[in-house]
Amino acid sequence: MKSVTEILGGAQILFGISFDVQDIFEDYLTEQHRAFLAMLRVIEEHLPAIGITYKGRGRKPHESQPMVRAFPAKSFFTIETTTDLLRRLKSDSSLRMICGFTQVPSASTFSRRLKLFSDHHIMEQTLYKMVRTYLAGRLVGHVSRDSTAIAAREAPVNKKKDVKPSHKPKRKRGRPRKDEIRPPKEPTRLRKQLSMSPAEAFRDLDTACAWGCKKNSQGNVQFWKGYKLHLDVTDVGIPVAAVVTGANVHDSQTAIPMEKLTERNITHLYSLMDSAYDASEIREYITARGRVALIDQNKRRNDSCHPMDPAGKKRFRIRSTVERSNSHLKDWLLPSKRMVRGYSKVTFCLMTGVVCLAAIKLLQYYILPVLEAAA
Numbered sequence: 001m002k003s004v005t006e007i008l009g010g011a012q013i014l015f016g017i018s019f020d021v022q023d024i025f026e027d028y029l030t031e032q033h034r035a036f037l038a039m040l041r042v043i044e045e046h047l048p049a050i051g052i053t054y055k056g057r058g059r060k061p062h063e064s065q066p067m068v069r070a071f072p073a074k075s076f077f078t079i080e081t082t083t084d085l086l087r088r089l090k091s092d093s094s095l096r097m098i099c100g101f102t103q104v105p106s107a108s109t110f111s112r113r114l115k116l117f118s119d120h121h122i123m124e125q126t127l128y129k130m131v132r133t134y135l136a137g138r139l140v141g142h143v144s145r146d147s148t149a150i151a152a153r154e155a156p157v158n159k160k161k162d163v164k165p166s167h168k169p170k171r172k173r174g175r176p177r178k179d180e181i182r183p184p185k186e187p188t189r190l191r192k193q194l195s196m197s198p199a200e201a202f203r204d205l206d207t208a209c210a211w212g213c214k215k216n217s218q219g220n221v222q223f224w225k226g227y228k229l230h231l232d233v234t235d236v237g238i239p240v241a242a243v244v245t246g247a248n249v250h251d252s253q254t255a256i257p258m259e260k261l262t263e264r265n266i267t268h269l270y271s272l273m274d275s276a277y278d279a280s281e282i283r284e285y286i287t288a289r290g291r292v293a294l295i296d297q298n299k300r301r302n303d304s305c306h307p308m309d310p311a312g313k314k315r316f317r318i319r320s321t322v323e324r325s326n327s328h329l330k331d332w333l334l335p336s337k338r339m340v341r342g343y344s345k346v347t348f349c350l351m352t353g354v355v356c357l358a359a360i361k362l363l364q365y366y367i368l369p370v371l372e373a374a375a
Helices: 004-015 031-044 064-076 082-091 093-099 107-119 122-135 189-193 198-203 251-265 280-288 310-333 343-374
Strands: 139-151 210-215 221-233 239-246 267-273 292-295
Touching: 004 031, 031 064, 031 093, 031 122, 031 343, 064 082, 064 093, 064 107, 064 343, 082 093, 082 107, 107 343, 122 239, 122 251, 122 343, 139 239, 139 251, 139 310, 189 251, 189 280, 198 251, 221 251, 221 310, 221 343, 239 251, 239 343, 251 267, 251 280, 267 310, 280 292, 292 310, 310 343
Parallel strands: 139 267, 267 292
Antiparallel strands: 139 221, 210 221, 221 239
């Protein structure tokens, strides 16, 4: 099957340079359809090839390309369930034509393909290929890092009381007795991550659905059941790295592997994080790589950390970019309820939203300005 770009290119040859996209559609194209079509062209150029071989027995399988296009449509139009997506495809002929369906598959077929696509991590591959294509050779000033809560409809692996904040008991002070042998301290997870690859570090983190808690801006503790989406974005809000973990994983546990993941895709100067990432190992790694770590001071470390200078505080304001990106995702590109279960499927749905956000930002800041300048 031809890609969207190839189809539109052929239509341009047929109708002339100044043709309107509406000319190749029977029904009226709304602004949402046009925006989705532009976004899909960016995504589809970087999708990995996923095909199903026909072995000559039984009914021929549906093509993968229309179904891959349908999942960004589900995210872009904020469709919650697969059943609602099928209804939309059957009733919206323009969307059905954009995706490339001649016959809409069943819900069970979509479920099987969702499992296949999530196992192949096609959205993660698409995101990193997009980032390398458009940001390679560019110097990015700031990368902002943060996580956001993702609620899920699954049974958690822990209990709510397991993540409730509590004061740790004080250890026994003083030197050990003459006959007492204390075991040596094991290196912390952050210390181990300094010498681990990103894949090894992420495999060491919990990925199952769990209870999590965090303090909001008012200082109140909020609980939720599900996952966490960890995001790295540039100054203009382009996601350059995204990882999903269980809700019980502390933000600081993902900082070093995400920093390693981000530096593979782009070249940046500053890493901006809130007080949850205030740890000496994180600062040590970023500094050793020749970058500047701007991390908000945690109240528990008042005696050992120096506050930011005025220039650092001014730069740190850019960190609100990642908060706006998380809000954009949750308000416009992710359904309010996630009806799929399991880490791999939830990750695929979340990463689809992240890829859509990346395509929108690339269109806004890189592709359209170049086209307008060329015109």
